[in-house]
Amino acid sequence: MDVRTLCLGVLSLGERSGYEIRKTVEGALGHFFDAGFGSIYPALNRMAKDGDVTVTAIGQEKRPDKKVYRITQKGRLALAEALIQVPAKDRLRSEFLVVMLFSEILSAGQLGARLDENIRLHRQIAKGLEACKNDCVPWGAQRLTPGMRFVTGYGVAMHKAAADYIEENRHLLEAPAVLAGRNAAD
Amino acid sequence: MDVRTLCLGVLSLGERSGYEIRKTVEGALGHFFDAGFGSIYPALNRMAKDGDVTVTAIGQEKRPDKKVYRITQKGRLALAEALIQVPAKDRLRSEFLVVMLFSEILSAGQLGARLDENIRLHRQIAKGLEACKNDCVPWGAQRLTPGMRFVTGYGVAMHKAAADYIEENRHLLEAPAVLAGRNAAD
DNA sequence: AAACTATATATCTAGCCGATATATATGGAA
DNA sequence: TTCCATATATATCGGCTAGATATATAGTTT
Numbered sequence: 001m002d003v004r005t006l007c008l009g010v011l012s013l014g015e016r017s018g019y020e021i022r023k024t025v026e027g028a029l030g031h032f033f034d035a036g037f038g039s040i041y042p043a044l045n046r047m048a049k050d051g052d053v054t055v056t057a058i059g060q061e062k063r064p065d066k067k068v069y070r071i072t073q074k075g076r077l078a079l080a081e082a083l084i085q086v087p088a089k090d091r092l093r094s095e096f097l098v099v100m101l102f103s104e105i106l107s108a109g110q111l112g113a114r115l116d117e118n119i120r121l122h123r124q125i126a127k128g129l130e131a132c133k134n135d136c137v138p139w140g141a142q143r144l145t146p147g148m149r150f151v152t153g154y155g156v157a158m159h160k161a162a163a164d165y166i167e168e169n170r171h172l173l174e175a176p177a178v179l180a181g182r183n184a185a186d
Numbered sequence: 187m188d189v190r191t192l193c194l195g196v197l198s199l200g201e202r203s204g205y206e207i208r209k210t211v212e213g214a215l216g217h218f219f220d221a222g223f224g225s226i227y228p229a230l231n232r233m234a235k236d237g238d239v240t241v242t243a244i245g246q247e248k249r250p251d252k253k254v255y256r257i258t259q260k261g262r263l264a265l266a267e268a269l270i271q272v273p274a275k276d277r278l279r280s281e282f283l284v285v286m287l288f289s290e291i292l293s294a295g296q297l298g299a300r301l302d303e304n305i306r307l308h309r310q311i312a313k314g315l316e317a318c319k320n321d322c323v324p325w326g327a328q329r330l331t332p333g334m335r336f337v338t339g340y341g342v343a344m345h346k347a348a349a350d351y352i353e354e355n356r357h358l359l360e361a362p363a364v365l366a367g368r369n370a371a372d
Numbered sequence: 373a374a375a376c377t378a379t380a381t382a383t384c385t386a387g388c389c390g391a392t393a394t395a396t397a398t399g400g401a402a
Numbered sequence: 403t404t405c406c407a408t409a410t411a412t413a414t415c416g417g418c419t420a421g422a423t424a425t426a427t428a429g430t431t432t
Contacts, residue, residue: 001281002387009288019411032283039388041413064395064411080291087281087300089307090348091420095187095273097218097340101333102195105266114273121275147287150358154283154351161347162276165340172336188418205380225419227382250380250426 001082003035003043004052008079011053011071013141018044018067020140027138028148031125031155044069052078100173108177115170119163126159187268189221189229190238194265197239197257199327204230204253206326213324214334217311217341230255238264286359294363301356305349312345 010016010024018041025035035043047053052075056068071079096118103111133152136144196202196210204227211221221229233239238261242254257265282304289297319338322330 001284006284009284012288017411018413023410029284029287032278032280034277034279034389036389037413038390038415042387045413060396060410062397063409064397066411079288083285083288083291084296086303087285090278090280090282091220092218092276092278093220094218094276096276097337098187098192098195098215099269099273101215101331101337102198102265102269103333103336104331105269110270117272145287145290146358146362147289150289150355151283151287153355153358154348157351158344158347161344162340165343169336169339172332172339176332203380204382209379220420222420223382224384224421228418231382246380246427248428249378250428252380 001085001088003039004047005079005082006033006035007040007043007047007069008052008071008075008082010140011069012076012079013139015068015070016140017069021069024138024140028132029151031129031159032151047075051075103173103177104180104182106177107182108174109183111173111177111182115166115173119166122159122163122166126156126163129155129159187271187274189225190233191265191268192219192221193226193229193233193255194238194257194261194268196326197255198262198265199325201254201256202326203255207255210324210326214318215337217315217345218337233261237261289359289363290366290368292363293368294360295369297359297363297368301352301359305352308345308349308352312342312349315341315345 006025006029007021010021013024016024018037021044022035022037022040025033025040044053044055048055048069051072053069053071056070057065058068059065096114099106099114103114106114129152132138133149133156134144136142136148139148141148192211192215193207196207199210202210204223207230208221208223208226211219211226230239230241234241234255237258239255239257242256243251244254245251282300285292285300289300292300315338318324319335319342320330322328322334325334327334
């Protein structure tokens with residue numbers, strides 16, 4: 001599954017420009033499958049070439065022209081075909097955890113700061129997703145589907161679990177840091 | 187942060203071959219930062235060229251020769267420098283959630299199967315990590331550091347939270363599927 | 373004999389991330 | 403006035419990576 005499938009999925013919610021696709025990804029589903037312009041635009045070009053989407057250039061006032069993409073019937077079949085495949089395993093990449101793994105090289109102050117930042121970030125994301133739970137605007141859709149509710153709730157639950165774990169277990173890292181007298185200034 | 191930092195970190199636990207680094211990643215820390223041969227070997231070559239690691243070729247009986255890598259003092263400095271940077275945000279990629287987002291295209295049977303598989307997988311991983319909690323073998327180390335305990339515990343907590351959420355909320359997706367009469371055979 | 377598993381190294385290619393560039397427009401700070 | 407920031411837009415580049423593939427040595431199973 002690649003960004004093409006993601007774009008086809010977003011376009012199945014309604015036509016939009018590459019920029020708008022990015023906005024939808026960013027606002028509604030980037031917490032479990034992110035994609036930037038560097039991959040969205042090439043994907044859109046490939047799909048346009050393959051006939052999975054059509055593209056219409058539109059001039060705008062006070063704003064640059066935009067290209068609006070619409071999914072084709074061929075694209076809908078491609079989307080469905082991709083979605084019935086066995087999904088690959090979830091993959092997480094956490095630099096924070098790599099740093100925690102080797103946290104003995106941090107001073108107690110640096111360690112505390114990293115832990116605080118990460119907790120704050122998780123709680124912030126959880127809060128943002130919680131606010132989106134009953135809001136179809138980030139999806140650029142007219143209504144929320146069960147799928148949208150499910151994945152948003154998933155994000156809330158997971159980010160809360162992460163923040164909770166870090167809060168409850170930070171002592172595992174901080175106590176040894178203090179005992180070892182790692183007080184060097186940041 | 188890239189795979190070089192990860193390899194330096196693993197090598198800071200003790201010298202090992204590229205294959206052994208992969209085994210350590212796979213067995214102990216791949217749940218939060220994975221890396222395959224396609225990125226480990228090029229990274230090792232770059233670091234050997236840069237002087238961050240030394241490499242010693244060793245012949246073996248009944249097995250192919252191997253190259254053992256050892257972190258240098260320069261490599262230790264590079265590792266420390268990388269670890270005190272502000273880590274990038276965690277990034278998750280979940281094809282499962284993409285499928286759930288657009289799950290209306292699945293039959294009730296397919297949906298149930300995907301949910302079951304994912305729950306089983308999360309629980310399996312949580313169980314595997316739980317078994318590793320007090321085991322330094324997967325790390326190829328002599329003892330467990332606070333960091334190792336922390337990250338392993340994190341994995342357990344997160345995979346459990348994921349499985350729990352899916353179990354408790356699957357009805358959000360399955361009830362509409364049944365109501366809509368999506369009973370097509372898989 | 374072929375397939376599978378384990379231990380090993382190595383590489384290829386399609387895809388992606390993050391940065392960068394450009395364009396149109398507005399507003400605020402130096 | 404210039405720079406910076408923000409928003410709306412499209413586009414691309416280069417370094418990195420995932421997954422597949424290849425090769426080698428050896429043993430076990432079908």
